[in-house]
Amino acid sequence: xxxxSSNSIVFAPVILAGGSGTRFWPRSRRSRAKQVLVLDGERSxxxxxxxxxxxxxxxxxxxxxxxxxxxxTITGQLPELNVCHILxxxxxxxxxxxxxxxAFLLEPTQPDTVIGIFPSDHVVQNEGRFTEVLQTAIKxxxxxxxxxxxxxxxxxxxxxYGYIELDEQVQDGSVPVHSVKRFTEKPDREQAEKFLAAGNxxxxxxxFLWSARTLAxxxxxxxxxxxxxxxxxAKAYGTPEFESVFAAEYAKCQSISVxxxxxxxASHGDxxxxxxxxxDFAWNDLGSWAALHEHELAVKAAGSDERQNVVEALxxxxxxxxxxxxxxxxxxxxxxxxxxLVVVETEDALLITTLENSxxxxxxxxxxxxxxxxxxx
Amino acid sequence: xxxxSSNSIVFAPVILAGGSGTRFWPRSRRSRAKQVLVLDGERSxxxxxxxxxxxxxxxxxxxxxxxxxxxxTITGQLPELNVCHILxxxxxxxxxxxxxxxAFLLEPTQPDTVIGIFPSDHVVQNEGRFTEVLQTAIKxxxxxxxxxxxxxxxxxxxxxYGYIELDEQVQDGSVPVHSVKRFTEKPDREQAEKFLAAGNxxxxxxxFLWSARTLAxxxxxxxxxxxxxxxxxAKAYGTPEFESVFAAEYAKCQSISVxxxxxxxASHGDxxxxxxxxxDFAWNDLGSWAALHEHELAVKAAGSDERQNVVEALxxxxxxxxxxxxxxxxxxxxxxxxxxLVVVETEDALLITTLENSxxxxxxxxxxxxxxxxxxx
Numbered sequence: 001x002x003x004x005s006s007n008s009i010v011f012a013p014v015i016l017a018g019g020s021g022t023r024f025w026p027r028s029r030r031s032r033a034k035q036v037l038v039l040d041g042e043r044s045x046x047x048x049x050x051x052x053x054x055x056x057x058x059x060x061x062x063x064x065x066x067x068x069x070x071x072x073t074i075t076g077q078l079p080e081l082n083v084c085h086i087l088x089x090x091x092x093x094x095x096x097x098x099x100x101x102x103a104f105l106l107e108p109t110q111p112d113t114v115i116g117i118f119p120s121d122h123v124v125q126n127e128g129r130f131t132e133v134l135q136t137a138i139k140x141x142x143x144x145x146x147x148x149x150x151x152x153x154x155x156x157x158x159x160x161y162g163y164i165e166l167d168e169q170v171q172d173g174s175v176p177v178h179s180v181k182r183f184t185e186k187p188d189r190e191q192a193e194k195f196l197a198a199g200n201x202x203x204x205x206x207x208f209l210w211s212a213r214t215l216a217x218x219x220x221x222x223x224x225x226x227x228x229x230x231x232x233x234a235k236a237y238g239t240p241e242f243e244s245v246f247a248a249e250y251a252k253c254q255s256i257s258v259x260x261x262x263x264x265x266a267s268h269g270d271x272x273x274x275x276x277x278x279x280d281f282a283w284n285d286l287g288s289w290a291a292l293h294e295h296e297l298a299v300k301a302a303g304s305d306e307r308q309n310v311v312e313a314l315x316x317x318x319x320x321x322x323x324x325x326x327x328x329x330x331x332x333x334x335x336x337x338x339x340x341l342v343v344v345e346t347e348d349a350l351l352i353t354t355l356e357n358s359x360x361x362x363x364x365x366x367x368x369x370x371x372x373x374x375x376x377x
Numbered sequence: 378x379x380x381x382s383s384n385s386i387v388f389a390p391v392i393l394a395g396g397s398g399t400r401f402w403p404r405s406r407r408s409r410a411k412q413v414l415v416l417d418g419e420r421s422x423x424x425x426x427x428x429x430x431x432x433x434x435x436x437x438x439x440x441x442x443x444x445x446x447x448x449x450t451i452t453g454q455l456p457e458l459n460v461c462h463i464l465x466x467x468x469x470x471x472x473x474x475x476x477x478x479x480a481f482l483l484e485p486t487q488p489d490t491v492i493g494i495f496p497s498d499h500v501v502q503n504e505g506r507f508t509e510v511l512q513t514a515i516k517x518x519x520x521x522x523x524x525x526x527x528x529x530x531x532x533x534x535x536x537x538y539g540y541i542e543l544d545e546q547v548q549d550g551s552v553p554v555h556s557v558k559r560f561t562e563k564p565d566r567e568q569a570e571k572f573l574a575a576g577n578x579x580x581x582x583x584x585f586l587w588s589a590r591t592l593a594x595x596x597x598x599x600x601x602x603x604x605x606x607x608x609x610x611a612k613a614y615g616t617p618e619f620e621s622v623f624a625a626e627y628a629k630c631q632s633i634s635v636x637x638x639x640x641x642x643a644s645h646g647d648x649x650x651x652x653x654x655x656x657d658f659a660w661n662d663l664g665s666w667a668a669l670h671e672h673e674l675a676v677k678a679a680g681s682d683e684r685q686n687v688v689e690a691l692x693x694x695x696x697x698x699x700x701x702x703x704x705x706x707x708x709x710x711x712x713x714x715x716x717x718l719v720v721v722e723t724e725d726a727l728l729i730t731t732l733e734n735s736x737x738x739x740x741x742x743x744x745x746x747x748x749x750x751x752x753x754x
Contacts, residue, residue, distance in 0.1 A: 026711070313727070315750075317741050324729075331727045332753050334403070334741045337734035343720065345727065350690070350708045350720070352701075357714030364694050364711045373692075376709050 009142045010113040011057045012212075014102040017046055017066040017074060017120035018089050022365040022377075023288050026349035027327070029377060031069045035120040036077060039292055040301055046120040047077050053118070055131050056138065061113075063105075064120075065089060065098045084238070090247040096219075096261035097253035099208070100226055103215035104234040111213035114141045117258065119206045123295055125282030136175040137277050141209035145272040147218070147263065148209040149180065150279040151202025157192035160287065162204035162259055164276055165195075180274040183264050204259065205279045214272050218262045226253050289342045289358035293325035309335065325355065349376060386519045387490040388434045389589075391479040394423055394443040394451060394497035395466050399742040399754075400665050403726035404704070407754060408446045412497040413454060416669055417678055423497040424454050430495070432508050433515065438490075440482075441497075442466060442475045461615070467624040473596075473638035474630035476585070477603055480592035481611040488590035491518045494635065496583045500672055502659030513552035514654050518586035522649040524595070524640065525586040526557065527656040528579025534569035537664065539581035539636055541653055542572075557651040560641050581636065582656045591649050595639045603630045666719045666735035670702035686712065702732065726753060 017035045021028060028034050035046045043051060050062060059080045066074050068088045075086055089098065099117050106113050116138070124130045137148045151164045163184045171177035183204065187195060195201035210218070220227055229249035236245035254261075266272050284295045296303070296310040304310045308323040313333040316326075321335035328345040342358045344351040351361065368376050394412045398405060405411050412423045420428060427439060436457040443451050445465045452463055466475065476494050483490050493515070501507045514525045528541045540561045548554035560581065564572065572578035587595070597604055606626035613622035631638075643649050661672045673680070673687040681687045685700040690710040693703075698712035705722040719735045721728040728738065745753050 026709075314725075317744050319737065319740055319744075320734075321729075326727075326729065328727045330725075331722070332403075332725060332745075332750070333727045333729065334738075336728075336730040336737050336741065338718070338729055338731060341715070341718075341729065343727070343729055345708070345722065348691075348707075348709060350703075350705045350710045350722065351713075352698075352703065352710065352715055352718065352720055353713035354715060357697075360696065360713050361711075363696055364713065367694050367696075368709075373709070 009138060010061060010110060011116060011138050012061040012063060012102070012106060012113050013050075013053045013057050013116045013118055014063045014065065014099065015046065015049055015118050015120045016095060016098055016206075017064050017070065018092060018098070019121065020067070020069070020092075021121075022362045023359075024292075025361045025365050026344060026346045026351050026376070032073070033070055033121075034286070036070060036073045039286060040123065040296055040299070044077055045123070045286075046074060048123065049118055049120050050078055050081070052124060052127055052130055053116075053134075056134050057116075060085075063087070063102055065101070067092070087246075089250060091251050093250060093253050093255045095206075095258040096223060096256045097226060097230065097250065099215065099258045099262075100219040100223065100230050100253075101233060101250075103212050103219060104227075104230045105237055106212040107216040108234070111211065111216075112142065113212050114138050114209055115212055115215055116141075117206070117208045119285070122205075122283060122285045125284075125295075125299060127281070129281035133175050133277055133279065133281060136173075136177070137209045140171075140177065140275055140277070141211060141214075145214050145217075146210065147214060147266060147272045147274045149263065149274060149276050150205040150207040151276045152205045152279045152283050154196055154201060154203050157189065157196045158203065159186055159189055159192050161186065163187060163192075163195050164202045164204050166200045166202065166276055170275065175277055178276045180267055180276050182267050183259055185259070202276060202278070205283060206285075207279065208258065208263070210272070215262075218266060218272055222265045223254070223256075223261050229253055287359075289325055289344065289353075289361070290355040293342070293355060296325070311335070323355065325358075386515060387438060387487060388493060388515050389438040389440060389479070389483060389490050390427075390430045390434050390493045390495055391440045391442065391476065392423065392426055392495050392497045393472060393475055393583075394441050394447065395469060395475070396498065397444070397446070397469075398498075399739045400736075401669075402738045402742050403721060403723045403728050403753070409450070410447055410498075411663070413447060413450045416663060417500065417673055417676070421454055422500070422663075423451060425500065426495055426497050427455055427458070429501060429504050429507055430493075430511075433511050434493075437462075440464070440479055442478070444469070464623075466627060468628050470627060470630050470632045472583075472635040473600060473633045474603060474607065474627065476592065476635045476639075477596040477600065477630075478607050478610060478627075480589050480596060481604075481607045482614055483589040484593040485611070488588065488593075489519065490589050491515050491586055492589055492592055493518075494583070494585045496662070499582075499660060499662045502661075502672075502676060504658070506658035510552050510654055510656065510658060513550075513554070514586045517548075517554065517652055517654070518588060518591075522591050522594075523587065524591060524643060524649045524651045526640065526651060526653050527582040527584040528653040529582045529656045529660050531573055531578060531580050534566065534573045535580065536563055536566055536569050538563065540564060540569075540572050541579045541581050543577045543579065543653055547652065552654055555653045557644055557653050559644050560636055562636065579653060579655070582660060583662075584656065585635065585640070587649070592639075595643060595649055599642045600631070600633075600638050606630055664736075666702055666721065666730075666738070667732040670719070670732060673702070688712070700732065702735075 063085045141148045165182040166178040167181040229252040236242045311326045313328045315332045317334040319336045323340045340355045440462045542559040543555040544558040606629040613619045688703045690705045692709045694711040696713045700717045717732045
């Protein structure tokens with residue numbers, strides 16, 4: 001499988017890049033969402049996502065689902081992809097319709113192709129392990145009616161993620177495989193602590209693999225009202241009517257996550273078998289400036305120092321300062337006697353907060369929206 | 378005296394603008410010293426200094442002593458002044474030679490002119506009171522051999538200022554006048570606390586008034602070795618040789634403050650009588666970003682709010698933030714959950730510190746100097 005040219009399994013990554021979060025304001029804006037930002041190093045989140053799949057899939061087999069605001073940026077950032085594989089959802093409908101559309105597009109001509117659903121805004125530290133885990137996952141997904149999910153070993157009682165409850169181990173080896181008992185969406189604190197203590201729960205990474213046939217079948221079974229609109233869209237693909245059919249039909253689909261729509265019901269033993277492989281490759285979904293700070297320190301990024309400062313700037317003079325994340329490209333930054341701050345400068349804005357408060361940048365965007373400062377959001 | 382045109386006393390303010398401090402880095406640089414910065418409002422410190430003297434002196438009688446690095450900026454900022462009255466010290470020699478030069482320039486033709494020495498980088502809140510106090514001071518200086526100093530009523534046991542010990546009150550009225558017993562340069566903490574408790578000490582504001590004759594006499598008496606070089610310079614003033622004589626002779630003068638050179642010895646009863654009038658017009662020498670923050674709050678400057686934030690920017694979104702000083706012109710600033718910070722942005726630099734540490738910016742400049750980052754200092 002490592003040699004993709006001679007691989008009998010076709011693997012088609014489907015990258016979900018329609019999100020429009022505010023967690024990285026002021027760097028992220030409506031037309032500059034997190035997935036197209038260069039948050040660490042030199043490549044944007046979506047470029048890193050595609051890069052890390054290059055040993056597993058042919059670029060010609062990669063699909064991207066995004067929105068009109070991001071289309072040009074994404075097309076520009078990913079010149080190696082087929083532009084006809086970069087689709088813009090006419091309206092946001094969460095992940096189930098996006099995944100299902102991919103299945104209905106591929107199923108008619110290549111039902112055995114393994115579709116892998118990937119968020120476009122996560123980072124992975126250990127890319128070798130990522131490849132190894134994905135190779136196992138692809139093989140499992142290619143074999144019969146399996147749905148494969150990647151579960152992240154939890155490190156804290158996080159209430160912002162979904163959880164996967166593991167059942168028995170069904171396969172040994174360097175990548176152990178478990179069957180899945182149950183999915184739980186974002187739990188409360190008490191529940192999250194129970195899950196962490198229990199030891200047989202994983203975070204839901206949002207990465208799923210299944211053959212086009214298995215996914216299409218699951219949709220037909222659990223989301224029957226989605227089938228007609230999505231099949232109409234798939235049928236119009238490649239024709240001059242595509243855009244208008246897409247716009248008219250996609251809006252008819254229920255807005256629902258693939259977890260709720262397909263995985264939850266499937267986990268009740270109804271249909272396909274759900275398997276979980278461990279995403280134990282130092283995964284991080286970079287949910288805040290604080291998470292980015294932690295990641296940059298973990299990978300000892302350029303600009304990080306032994307006092308837990310990360311300063312992305314032209315230069316830095318640091319005096320008695322500790323644990324700060326500073327982004328000010330083009331500036332000489334001087335820190336004196338400050339701790340645990342987050343300061344982020346863009347051309348038009350300057351955010352000054354703390355690691356602890358960095359999750360609250362959404363409140364700023366809400367205020368700016370209320371004040372109709374649209375050029376800042 | 379308020380109507381300067383019909384005033385029989387000629388008042389010649391001499392503004393000392395040769396300083397090159399680092400306290401307002403990154404805004405202050407070698408060629409952009411504090412006195413030419415617009416720190417509050419719309420006018421630079423030296424412009425404010427000249428503005429506030431306009432009811433007391435004719436612009437044609439104002440002199441400025443500065444240095445070559447600042448000459449063009451100052452000339453540009455003060456178009457109302459006679460450019461021949463803007464002199465650039467060829468080398469820095471502290472305040473005594475600068476004051477003495479003014480005396481030797483004016484004494485030959487107008488010995489009765491009252492010279493007022495003014496720092497160029499202080500602010501005053503109550504300009505009406507400033508004018509009233511100065512009117513009294515000018516009259517005192519014009520009468521005989523008096524040296525008049527402005528003493529600031531102390532509000533804390535500051536160790537960074539010189540102190541004036543008052544003797545008996547010699548004049549009543551809206552501006553009380555005391556004779557002076559003694560000058561003490563920057564005291565230690567214990568001494569400063571004693572001075573504050575004693576009640577008859579004032580801070581030395583650096584503002585002195587005396588007639589050209591009195592000042593020249595004091596210099597001849599207490600600093601005789603300065604006389605020949607300074608008289609040579611005064612003699613060359615207005616001739617083509619001025620610049621070269623200035624360069625050659627000024628360097629020969631001892632580098633000493635006017636306090637040490639003239640006031641200290643005079644206070645021992647040797648010669649002129651020293652009188653002190655109260656600079657009780659809400660004076661602030663803006664010695665740090667924290668002092669500027671305090672001043673901006675006191676005058677309720679634009680950008681200040683009821684939670685002690687001062688944000689000089691295009692706009693601000695403030696959430697749970699208190700006591701911060703932020704300067705980021707052209708930016709939308711967002712503060713979330715931060716306290717007592719100082720953040721200052723310029724085209725090429727970004728300072729991030731706290732009010733408490735804002736006195737330490739000199740350490741940054743030292744480091745930048747050591748690293749030969751000359752464009753940043």
